[in-house]
Amino acid sequence: SLDPPNISVSTSYRGASADVIESQITEPLEAAVNGVEGIRTLTSTSRDGRSTIQAEFDLGTDLERAANDVRDKVSRAMRRLPPDADPPIVSKADADARPIAAITVSSDRRNLLALSRIAQESFVERLQTIPNVASVAIWGAKTYAMRLWIDPQKLAAYRLSPIDVRDAVARENVELPSGRIEGSDVELPVRTMSRLDTPEDFNNLILKSEADRIVRLRDVGSAELGPLNERTVLKRDGIPMVVVVITPQPGANYITIADEFKRRVELIQKTLPKDIEVSPGFDASRYVRKSVAEVQQTILIAFGLVMLVIFLFLRDWRTTVIPVLVIPVALIGSFFVMYIAGFSLNVLTLLALVLAIGLVVDDAIVVVEVIYAKIEAGLDPQNAGIEGTREIFFAVVATTAALVAVFLPILFLGGLDGRHFREFGVTLAGAVIISPFVALTLTPMLATRLLKKRVRQPWLYRTTEPFFKALAANYRDSLTTVLRRRWLALPVVLACFGLVVVFLQVLPRELAPLEDRSSLSISVRGPEGATFAFMDRFMDRLGALVGEEVPESDTTITVTAPGFGAASSVNSGFGRITLVEPDDRERTQAEIANALAVKVAQLTEAQTYISQSPTISVGRRRGLPIQFVIQAPNMEKLQEVLPPFLSAAGADPTFTYVDVNLKFDKPELRVEIDRERAQDLGISALRIAQTLQLALSEQRLG
Numbered sequence: 001s002l003d004p005p006n007i008s009v010s011t012s013y014r015g016a017s018a019d020v021i022e023s024q025i026t027e028p029l030e031a032a033v034n035g036v037e038g039i040r041t042l043t044s045t046s047r048d049g050r051s052t053i054q055a056e057f058d059l060g061t062d063l064e065r066a067a068n069d070v071r072d073k074v075s076r077a078m079r080r081l082p083p084d085a086d087p088p089i090v091s092k093a094d095a096d097a098r099p100i101a102a103i104t105v106s107s108d109r110r111n112l113l114a115l116s117r118i119a120q121e122s123f124v125e126r127l128q129t130i131p132n133v134a135s136v137a138i139w140g141a142k143t144y145a146m147r148l149w150i151d152p153q154k155l156a157a158y159r160l161s162p163i164d165v166r167d168a169v170a171r172e173n174v175e176l177p178s179g180r181i182e183g184s185d186v187e188l189p190v191r192t193m194s195r196l197d198t199p200e201d202f203n204n205l206i207l208k209s210e211a212d213r214i215v216r217l218r219d220v221g222s223a224e225l226g227p228l229n230e231r232t233v234l235k236r237d238g239i240p241m242v243v244v245v246i247t248p249q250p251g252a253n254y255i256t257i258a259d260e261f262k263r264r265v266e267l268i269q270k271t272l273p274k275d276i277e278v279s280p281g282f283d284a285s286r287y288v289r290k291s292v293a294e295v296q297q298t299i300l301i302a303f304g305l306v307m308l309v310i311f312l313f314l315r316d317w318r319t320t321v322i323p324v325l326v327i328p329v330a331l332i333g334s335f336f337v338m339y340i341a342g343f344s345l346n347v348l349t350l351l352a353l354v355l356a357i358g359l360v361v362d363d364a365i366v367v368v369e370v371i372y373a374k375i376e377a378g379l380d381p382q383n384a385g386i387e388g389t390r391e392i393f394f395a396v397v398a399t400t401a402a403l404v405a406v407f408l409p410i411l412f413l414g415g416l417d418g419r420h421f422r423e424f425g426v427t428l429a430g431a432v433i434i435s436p437f438v439a440l441t442l443t444p445m446l447a448t449r450l451l452k453k454r455v456r457q458p459w460l461y462r463t464t465e466p467f468f469k470a471l472a473a474n475y476r477d478s479l480t481t482v483l484r485r486r487w488l489a490l491p492v493v494l495a496c497f498g499l500v501v502v503f504l505q506v507l508p509r510e511l512a513p514l515e516d517r518s519s520l521s522i523s524v525r526g527p528e529g530a531t532f533a534f535m536d537r538f539m540d541r542l543g544a545l546v547g548e549e550v551p552e553s554d555t556t557i558t559v560t561a562p563g564f565g566a567a568s569s570v571n572s573g574f575g576r577i578t579l580v581e582p583d584d585r586e587r588t589q590a591e592i593a594n595a596l597a598v599k600v601a602q603l604t605e606a607q608t609y610i611s612q613s614p615t616i617s618v619g620r621r622r623g624l625p626i627q628f629v630i631q632a633p634n635m636e637k638l639q640e641v642l643p644p645f646l647s648a649a650g651a652d653p654t655f656t657y658v659d660v661n662l663k664f665d666k667p668e669l670r671v672e673i674d675r676e677r678a679q680d681l682g683i684s685a686l687r688i689a690q691t692l693q694l695a696l697s698e699q700r701l702g
Contacts, residue, residue, distance in 0.1 A: 520577040639664050
């Protein structure tokens with residue numbers, strides 16, 4: 001796996017500002033998690049109502065042990081958190097990890113609340129048991145909640161406050177164990193039905209009673225069954241729906257998870273109501289399958305080409321079939337090495353097998369050539385096999401040792417490069433090590449049975465022999481010429497080294513070139529203080545623009561104010577465009593992305609960034625391709641240096657999009673308390689803060 005173990009800790013505190021989240025939640029949890037052994041990087045994001053801490057561990061760290069250590073530290077730090085904050089959630093995945101598969105759930109009869117419940121009860125609960133799945137989430141979910149709407153003027157007219165409403169709900173909406181009643185022969189548990197379940201129950205809730213006057217909730221407001229989070233919506237091609245996505249654990253096998261995901265979805269579909277439509281969203285494993293299939297095809301082509309080249313040069317089917325038989329034997333041995341090492345059939349190991357096809361036949365060809373020369377010299381095949389093998393034994397072993405010495409150092413590489421090429425190096429080295437055993441055992445045996453001295457060579461041999469004799473003569477003349485001017489060898493070698501240095505400086509460098517995966521991602525960031533309605537209108541315009549400018553689009557999913565991701569907020573948006581297959585369109589993925597980036601830049605209400613999925617995604621984090629970390633002793637210094645840095649980056653034509661994850665410009669309304677007047681009125685600062693919290697922050701009750 002190229003993905004380092006990641007553990008994320010997410011905590012919600014409704015109504016709290018980013019500063020409160022930072023000081024009361026993020027800092028205590030970050031200080032606790034920082035003590036866990038093996039952490040490579042620790043990053044935190046504090047935004048309104050939510051704190052996210054992401055711990056990335058060293059490659060090779062046991063994920064289960066790391067998760068248990070983090071949970072232990074978080075549990076110890078919980079006593080330092082605000083009592084009304086939600087408990088922290090520890091998950092074995094990066095908060096910004098990319099999901100690998102998704103399905104859309106829609107209906108022309110049900111609203112998003114009903115769709116979310118079906119997605120939760122039918123899909124999430126059965127999909128989250130798939131092995132090596134870190135999480136199953138519902139994008140665009142609308143969870144049921146009883147929402148209490150209060151008219152502040154009516155509340156004041158009855159001389160009540162939001163605190164009185166909270167106390168009434170806490171007093172009347174309870175469910176406590178009531179014990180049991182035992183008779184001589186029967187025992188009955190006692191259950192007190194004191195929960196408020198329906199909107200009518202809440203509307204009849206008594207807030208205050210004075211003499212013969214009773215004030216109920218319906219007198220100052222109303223209760224209705226609605227969504228817990230009203231400020232998020234997902235649309236596919238402009239139609240609201242929900243999407244069920246799965247995120248794998250670091251190092252998980254995408255194909256295995258995707259296959260099991262599809263199998264379970266097919267079973268679940270049989271139990272769903274007829275009006276529920278389930279459609280594929282996206283599947284990242286299809287790119288892996290395609291890559292593996294292409295490499296497998298390359299193996300067959302390489303095998304055929306090697307066999308053809310051997311035949312063209314040896315010009316005899318008997319001498320051709322012997323080294324060709326070495327290839328499958330060596331590959332089977334490589335599979336055994338992969339099995340012992342715990343490797344899978346992936347692009348890297350299959351690429352090693354492609355190269356191994358050309359390497360493993362070398363020893364067999366040399367052995368066959370020596371044995372055949374002995375037979376032509378007059379020895380019988382059996383003695384020729386013995387003498388030829390004895391003569392070439394040390395040369396074959398030395399050649400193998402030299403090749404293995406090239407690939408084995410890859411085992412000692414550390415970090416990403418070592419993890420990236422380790423399976424490749426071990427698989428290829430295993431094939432090369434097996435090759436001499438086959439060449440010195442199977443090859444001589446086959447040679448003694450198949451080879452014989454020919455009185456008359458085949459027609460192809462006789463026809464092409466003049467060409468090979470001329471080729472050998474030209475090589476002999478060239479070698480003689482070079483040996484007469486031996487002093488040129490050193491300058492030529494130095495010139496080659498010089499060219500290597502030049503090319504290393506001139507050629508561009510990258511981890512892997514972008515692959516056309518028929519998928520584009522859109523990240524949107526609105527101005528600080530933008531409302532959900534503003535962002536929803538912008539995302540609708542963006543979706544319409546994509547539909548016009550990208551006719552190659554298969555599906556377009558947009559999410560306004562997504563709840564996933566460490567930095568998601570009300571003024572953010574996310575989109576995913578799935579293109580038709582490359583064979584069915586004229587433009588490449590990169591051309592579509594570049595053209596769309598020019599068009600979305602004309603939508604100036606928000607910043608929009610078009611990204612392509614990287615071929616090798618380290619850590620699977622969503623983010624810009626170039627990122628800088630700016631450190632300063634305090635926030636004031638950061639606030640001083642950030643604007644000129646952003647201005648310089650924005651003026652550079654190299655960058656088309658510049659953003660920063662630390663915002664200082666979000667508007668806020670500050671309430672200053674006149675403490676002397678509050679004291680005269682008998683109102684404490686705590687009561688004022690609680691009143692505002694209950695009235696404005698959608699505080700959860702019960």
